[in-house]
Amino acid sequence: MKFGVFFEISVPRPWGPETEYNVYQNCLEQARLADELGFDQAWAVEHHFLEEYSHCSAPEIFLTAIAMQTKQIRVGHGIVTCVPELNNPIRSAERAAVLDLVSGGRLEFGTGRSATWTELGGFGANPDETKKTWDEYVRVIPKMWTQERFSHQGRAFSMPERTILPKPYQKPHPPMWVAVTSVGTEIDAAERGLGSLGLSFGGVSEMAQKISGYRKRIQSCDPVGEFVNEQVNTVSFLYCHEDDEKGIRTGQQMAGTFNYLSEQTLATRQAYPTPSYLSPGLLYQLRQESTSTPEGKVPQGLTIGDPHRVAQAVRNWEEAGVDRINFLLNVHETVPQEDVLASLRLFAREVMPQFAAADEKPAPAGAAAENHA
Amino acid sequence: MPLTGTRDLSSIAQSTPLLTSLDTEPWELKGAKHLQLHFELGGDRQALLPPALHPSIPPTLLINVTAVPDSEVGAFTLATVRVGCRAGARPRGLLVRGYCDSTSATKLLRERWGFPVDLAEVCFDAGYASASANVTSNNETILDGDLIDPQPITGADVQYMASLNLARTNWEGNEEAILLQVDPDYTFEHAQRGRPRLNSFKEIEWGLPGASATHPISASLTTVDITLPSLRYLIHPNREPLAAVERLPEQ
Numbered sequence: 001m002k003f004g005v006f007f008e009i010s011v012p013r014p015w016g017p018e019t020e021y022n023v024y025q026n027c028l029e030q031a032r033l034a035d036e037l038g039f040d041q042a043w044a045v046e047h048h049f050l051e052e053y054s055h056c057s058a059p060e061i062f063l064t065a066i067a068m069q070t071k072q073i074r075v076g077h078g079i080v081t082c083v084p085e086l087n088n089p090i091r092s093a094e095r096a097a098v099l100d101l102v103s104g105g106r107l108e109f110g111t112g113r114s115a116t117w118t119e120l121g122g123f124g125a126n127p128d129e130t131k132k133t134w135d136e137y138v139r140v141i142p143k144m145w146t147q148e149r150f151s152h153q154g155r156a157f158s159m160p161e162r163t164i165l166p167k168p169y170q171k172p173h174p175p176m177w178v179a180v181t182s183v184g185t186e187i188d189a190a191e192r193g194l195g196s197l198g199l200s201f202g203g204v205s206e207m208a209q210k211i212s213g214y215r216k217r218i219q220s221c222d223p224v225g226e227f228v229n230e231q232v233n234t235v236s237f238l239y240c241h242e243d244d245e246k247g248i249r250t251g252q253q254m255a256g257t258f259n260y261l262s263e264q265t266l267a268t269r270q271a272y273p274t275p276s277y278l279s280p281g282l283l284y285q286l287r288q289e290s291t292s293t294p295e296g297k298v299p300q301g302l303t304i305g306d307p308h309r310v311a312q313a314v315r316n317w318e319e320a321g322v323d324r325i326n327f328l329l330n331v332h333e334t335v336p337q338e339d340v341l342a343s344l345r346l347f348a349r350e351v352m353p354q355f356a357a358a359d360e361k362p363a364p365a366g367a368a369a370e371n372h373a
Numbered sequence: 374m375p376l377t378g379t380r381d382l383s384s385i386a387q388s389t390p391l392l393t394s395l396d397t398e399p400w401e402l403k404g405a406k407h408l409q410l411h412f413e414l415g416g417d418r419q420a421l422l423p424p425a426l427h428p429s430i431p432p433t434l435l436i437n438v439t440a441v442p443d444s445e446v447g448a449f450t451l452a453t454v455r456v457g458c459r460a461g462a463r464p465r466g467l468l469v470r471g472y473c474d475s476t477s478a479t480k481l482l483r484e485r486w487g488f489p490v491d492l493a494e495v496c497f498d499a500g501y502a503s504a505s506a507n508v509t510s511n512n513e514t515i516l517d518g519d520l521i522d523p524q525p526i527t528g529a530d531v532q533y534m535a536s537l538n539l540a541r542t543n544w545e546g547n548e549e550a551i552l553l554q555v556d557p558d559y560t561f562e563h564a565q566r567g568r569p570r571l572n573s574f575k576e577i578e579w580g581l582p583g584a585s586a587t588h589p590i591s592a593s594l595t596t597v598d599i600t601l602p603s604l605r606y607l608i609h610p611n612r613e614p615l616a617a618v619e620r621l622p623e624q
Contacts, residue, residue, distance in 0.1 A: 051430050052375060056424065118430050121413070121590060263462035264375045265430045269465055271411060272591045273530040274565045 004041030004326035035070035037348035043076030067103035078110020082137035095212035117271035142225035172226035193223025204301035238327035244306035251304025284307035307350035378422025386550035390483035410569035412586035423610035425617035433457030449475035470580035487540030517573035520592035529535020
């Protein structure tokens with residue numbers, strides 16, 4: 001089992017001149033500490049227009065800052081929205097390659113398609129098309145990274161032959177992932193040989209079923225890249241405290257705030273009837289996971305509470321077949337920065353060593369790639 | 374905390390229904406044609422909502438026209454315009470004024486579910502190539518819109534928001550403006566999606582001063598069985614969102 005951190009960058013109102021600056025600086029400090037403590041990855045989302053919930057609209061720049069301020073931690077660019085109105089695929093490939101170069105081969109590349117009308121509508125994207133454009137992107141981007149000359153005639157975009165530069169530092173290319181929220185997306189990931197970036201916070205039982213299907217299907221996959229990235233990541237809130245009750249209370253406040261903020265956005269399904277968005281997506285799942293247990297009970301995958309409780313939650317994920325948990329450390333600045341850092345330190349001291357032996361398992365993310373670093 | 378509304382609804386509540394009982398039996402409306410035109414909403418996003426509600430991100434305008442071919446009060450057509458919003462974390466549509474073409478249906482909708490509707494001429498024409506709706510009040514067109522370029526989808530693709538109807542009731546001895554949550558059940562027979570077009574919209578007549586439809590999102594036309602439910606929740610419009618929702622006692 002490996003551990004990472006996961007940044008949404010939520011910014012509470014009122015927005016003063018320093019508010020966003022302070023939140024970004026807090027996140028960078030958290031990433032630096034995570035690196036020192038031995039966390040394996042730092043992921044940053046791509047979201048647009050999601051007021052208060054996520055101000056992380058240029059994750060490649062934020063991740064570059066993390067890479068420049070850290071030594072070991074890998075940088076997870078995810079998810080990159082694979083929709084032409086938001087990201088030209090050539091630019092996505094170029095930006096990712098630069099990030100891989102400047103980080104010394106530490107890039108993880110996550111892909112997805114956005115779940116909100118807030119974002120898709122803001123860019124004038126057609127929700128009917130996003131699954132198709134995502135599929136096209138994940139097939140061409142590895143080719144852009146590995147072929148000296150590249151041309152393409154497709155549905156989402158076309159281009160005459162050019163040399164797309166630079167090439168990533170990792171050879172043949174960085175590990176690729178898919179955000180898995182909608183039902184069946186884990187099979188899409190498996191069929192293409194992509195890592196599963198699970199985003200259903202706290203949902204162990206549901207995740208176990210998805211992982212089982214994923215592991216089975218990926219054995220016969222037709223990889224879109226140069227190698228198969230058979231890895232399963234999940235996401236959970238982290239608040240670890242010596243006092244179990246305080247840990248739970250603070251963690252639940254964080255989860256509740258996250259859900260409340262996320263529900264203020266306009267899900268694609270609520271606005272635009274389409275078979276392309278059958279699942280309510282991440283936001284609905286989050287709410288379900290945090291409200292589906294009896295009052296006072298902590299969902300079995302939520303990593304909140306004292307070190308003993310948090311370790312048990314990690315074991316639950318491990319038994320479900322998860323390879324890595326990425327932790328959301330704060331939401332809306334509900335937890336003071338010093339407490340966030342203390343939680344990270346306590347987790348690293350008391351919980352992380354319990355899972356150190358499992359680190360010797362083969363095939364960490366990108367293991368199949370030849371890494372120069 | 375997300376933004377909340379700033380509107381005092383009490384000034385327009387006087388013309389809304391006064392409910393003497395919140396104990397309502399469900400009402401099934403079979404074979405209805407339902408048109409929804411969905412737009413992004415321009416203007417001051419907090420000005421149309423009371424403090425109990427959050428504007429959604431982005432705020433939206435929902436135009437709904439329902440033609441019921443038969444019911445216990447006969448055929449009728451109901452037109453509403455709502456503001457898409459959030460009650461806490463729940464998606465809702467605020468309804469402060471609507472129109473119906475049947476005297477008896479208007480009376481029933483007001484008395485049992487607090488629909489703030491008045492009598493007007495409501496025309497709804499659903500064809501294969503388009504569906505259009507027109508509302509005329511006092512010889513003036515106050516709404517004219519349509520769905521164009523329809524294509525088939527399934528009912529499973531459609532999701533309607535529950536309404537919050539502005540009404541009045543005697544709450545703890547005092548007459549008070551309230552928002553009644555009406556969350557119908559839908560059983561879909563056919564569904565189409567198209568593009569919404571709005572040719573005329575008099576926002577004052579819908580109790581939404583300053584509202585404008587700025588950006589089209591979607592339009593849907595369904596053939597559907599609708600069940601108006603028993604009332605289960607109300608919202609106190611002037612309370613802050615997390616303290617505004619009241620669950621009604623089981624009847």
